Amino acid sequence: MQTERRDLATLSGFWQGADIDLAHRLGLYDDEQTWRQLLEERRLERQALLDALRRADCLPAETPARAEDIPMSPALNAAIHRFVAQSRSALLGLQPEDWLQMATPVNVPGTIDAYPNWRHKLTRDLETLFSDPEIIKLLTAVGRWRGRCGGGNADD
Secondary structure (H helix, E strand, O other), rough: OEEEOOOOOHHHHHOOOOHHHHHHHHHOOOOOOHHHHOOOOOOHHHHHHHHHHHHHHOOEEEOOOOOOHOOOOHHHHHHHHHHHHOOOOOOOOHHHHHHHHOOOOOOOOOOOOOOOOOOOOOOOOOHHHHOOOHHHHHHHHHOOOOOOOOOOOOOO
């Protein structure tokens, strides 16, 4: 189980629809209708994810019910990490881009010169990344969550 791979949006990019908007700006869709349809599909996917997070008890009870009312935040990011960490998958792959809530992808399939594929840089160096208290908190929690399923909220 993993939250991202090289050809998929980061968690923030997924939640914001940034990958769809980027592909639209790069001219990868044949028409505006395709772009609008993909945005609508993403809206439904975000809602399905939020519903799954709620069913798995990964979010505080006071979290709004509609995905469109929730911006990407450290709490939502942690809830998604909790959800995948609690899966029964033997392996779990996480991306530093998701810990940093970066929205830009590493690669945009279908592009050669229009996007700087494979030249993506983290917004922090590794020393700073692994000394950040919030990232340490998230990764420590992921380690705890790998050992159990259900119960609690994103601050457990």
